[in-house]
Amino acid sequence: MEILGHLLDGFAIAFEFQNLLLVIIGVTVGLFVGAMPGLGSVNGVAILLPVTFAVPPTGAIIFLAAIYYGAMYGGAISSIMLGIPGASTAVATTFDGRPLALQGKADHALIAAATASFAGGTISVILFTLFAPPLAAVALAFGSPEIFALMMLAFATFIGLGSDDIPKTIFSICIGLVLSTVGYDVISGEPRLLFLDITGFLHGINFLVLAIGIYGIGEMLWTIETSQGKMTVSQATLSISRFFDGMRKLTGSIKTMLMGSFLGYFVGILPAAGATPGSLMAYGVAKTMAKDPASYGKGNVDGVVAPEAANNAASTGSMLPMITLGIPGSPTTAILLGGMVIWGLEPGPRMFIEQTEFVWGLIGSLYVANLFSVIINLAFIPVFLWVLRLPFTILAPMIFVACVIGGFAPIQDMHDVWLMLIFGVVGYLMRKLDYPMAPAVLAIVLGPLAEPALRQSLLISDGSFAIFFERPISGGIMAVTIFVFVLPIYRAIRTRLRGSSAGGAA
């Protein structure tokens, strides 16, 4: 019942005039960002974070979370209408969304996507409301060793559960952590790692510089290179009667919606997993559960419903560890977490005690954001279709300008802008070679928290790493970490053994 009281307070905050306005603007921006090929939630949140300096922290997080939500809805629009996912999180939506559009049923697909997103979002927010307070209460007892162990677990998931090249993933994690140590050593107060002794490094490398570099400039370069070809927008005919017809047909998809929502939520909690694998998994499960698996990929509405419910649920899921433990569950929440530090908050379980307005305002706004997303999405489908025709040669330079100004705004030093350009270009060149970028962004956000946690733990134990294994909670977390870490090794050995025995038989 205590939760209910807090939730009502949260709604009161979310319905304050300014916050409600921020939700509506955020959702609209998010839908736009999600719908544009080449831009996803993470790009929108990274590029627009500097804009939030204009409002108090609660308004800022509400605005950014609304973008996150809106982008999950918006991704489906271009997946269906262009056949190109608007964001990686909407890849699975193209499988059946595009065939539906080509059959002239684009409106059915769009309605199914919006409704499924709403179901996924709402179910996951309810789960979030129930899970977050008890988890935060448990996490209150965590000391430095537990916090460090949790971070290790977060990184291990990239290695064990991510699908990227393992040495390159490890490299990405470490470079993010090292970049976070530039500036002053917090304990001795001495300057360190000033590259080429440039004084601009004295104030450290703000995570936003890396995030905007990679997700703004790098992403744009990537999109410019890959999207040289022409895109064709499908036609969607919409009318009130077709709308209700589409809604009625969805009653058969309720089971798929529920499955996608729960699966997405729990997958979303894992740092390396998140919305993209969550939606792909939901698609796979829906297909195996279906009575007619052969119809998938040829325009089955359930093939749109499952991934769309899952990706929205996953975006909520990824906020659970962010708000309760201070460990982001996705690159987008990593940027939100970094934002909290800039706004002067201390992320972690204590937020539930000290920043109740912030936490419950955010939770309340998630319900509201969902409602507005589905309304705005359905009401303005024609507008978004028009937006999809916006030439990239107009969008790209505007985003570059936003990146440059956004890179300057946090500390107001041109040094950061140059650094951002370098990160953007180098990140783009590395991404072409399959170096994953998300671990580095997560690491540069967590670095300033991980290093003190490690040093304090070692100070307690007088230099012995055994402390991480001896304490019951951190020991448990470390055991899971090691398990996740050795997963790919185990898999590699198994495939090799199988490969050699198969070779022997032949």
Added chain:
Amino acid sequence: MRRAELVMALVMAAFSAYLMWKSTELPIGWIPDEGPGGGAFSFWLAAVMLISCIAILIRWVRRTSPVAQSTEPYMDRQSLVLIAIVAGSLTAMIALIHVVGAYLAVALFLVFYVRFLGRHSWRVTLALAVGTPIFTFFFFDVNLRIFLPKGITEPLFYPLYEIFL
């Protein structure tokens, strides 16, 4: 692709070694009653980076990673030219900010990109090139009091400061 993979791994290995060396400016060992020295964390992480690069190089030699097997070019000529123009104009804009300030640099960049790369009409070009700086000025300088660099155009802004600040 193979050559790019090799070059990147070597460059990053060199960068890792530089980071290790740079970390040793602060103590990397154990300091009694203080815990690990200020350079320890970054030193060992840079060491892991170096090991990762060596692993990438081994996989390159044995051709076990997809990139190391790829025979496709890293970038075809057309993309290379396009990316070079975009990155070049972006660099030019940032460099110009130091001289003529953010607002003029942004306007020039937009004119170049929208008109000459995008081949849009002058009407669209000018609307963006004039509208964007005005919006930015009111959002950042006026509303947030975050003053973007003005360079030699600073005197032009004095009357605006008078009115709006």
